[in-house]
Amino acid sequence: MMDPLRVMVVDDHPLFRFGLCTVLADVPGTEVVGEAATGLDSVSAAKALRPDVVVMDLHLPDISGIEATRQIVTELPGTGVLVLTMFDDSESVFAAMRAGARGYLLKGAGQDQIVRAVHGVGRGEAIFGSDIATRVLGYFSTPPPSNDPVFPELTSREREVLALIAEGHSNATIARDLCLSPKTVRNHVSSIFTKLHVAGRAQAIVRARNAGLG
Template identity: 40%
Template structure:
């Protein structure tokens, strides 16, 4: 069961998210917060698996709340859900410790899939956000191909699919292998390339 904390200053949006998530098998909303201060307090008390976090809220905003939550519990999984997908919101949220970034106009199934990804340690991003993130990083810091020396053919294939923004289950389906095998490849890729997370792997995939 994935235990969720919903954080948004609009009660109507929280109610809609609660209905969507509670109706899904394997998910349970254990708390709601209307501002960042309440989010920090509830996250510490309830220890949810995933915190779905809005960014623009009165008082303590979502970026500050994310930073405080992750500082207190580094393993916390904060999934940003916002109307604002611009760089002024994206990068501060990632620097604060958010594990993923989805837009509120995403289809319900994309949000539910993103929550599952966040709960299993992955980094869900809206496709346009991920493409922009990768493009900006590649333009700003081009790196040579040497960073992928020593990869097996299978690992190179997985790397390409990570660069496309696919999650572990999607990669497994595309390659006709088990999810556990995909996780093994991801771990090997991070070790061989010195990439600390999935986003860095995605960036690397676009440089080769």
């Protein structure tokens, strides 16, 4: 008799996490061994529990699901990560893949699809929802650019904003130079800090200048 597939669920929404754990626990051959509501807790729990599969949300209250995935895969290369998230943008998809995720589904997926994906990742397969798979195939059928951009997790506009931050410009100056509203610039700056996992402007400037910006 085969051992059950050991699964851990990571999501900061208690009701969604409870519902998913309940669904998976009812699947024959599947054992839910743990759950976590934050990225840092997911990393420590994964190290302690050593699950076969971690179902990972990307939006978490401390470190992102992408960073948590990177840490888990580095520490536990035998553990597969299936991203289950609301984010359907290409940047999130490819950032998760670069972090080591084996699968990517959107939260609108049906229960059967999620269960199949969990077991597929547990078998070492790469699993993507149909819309995500189309995007991935399109990416690999397109010739790669000659030079990879620095901070590929940022959009091109966010890299422009970061370069100006690294040059010491204020938000007001950046808004004027790029013909953007102050609110749009604030949103870009907040997104940059989140994606780079920095606490503020000073740390962002250091990261940017070390990468050759500014």
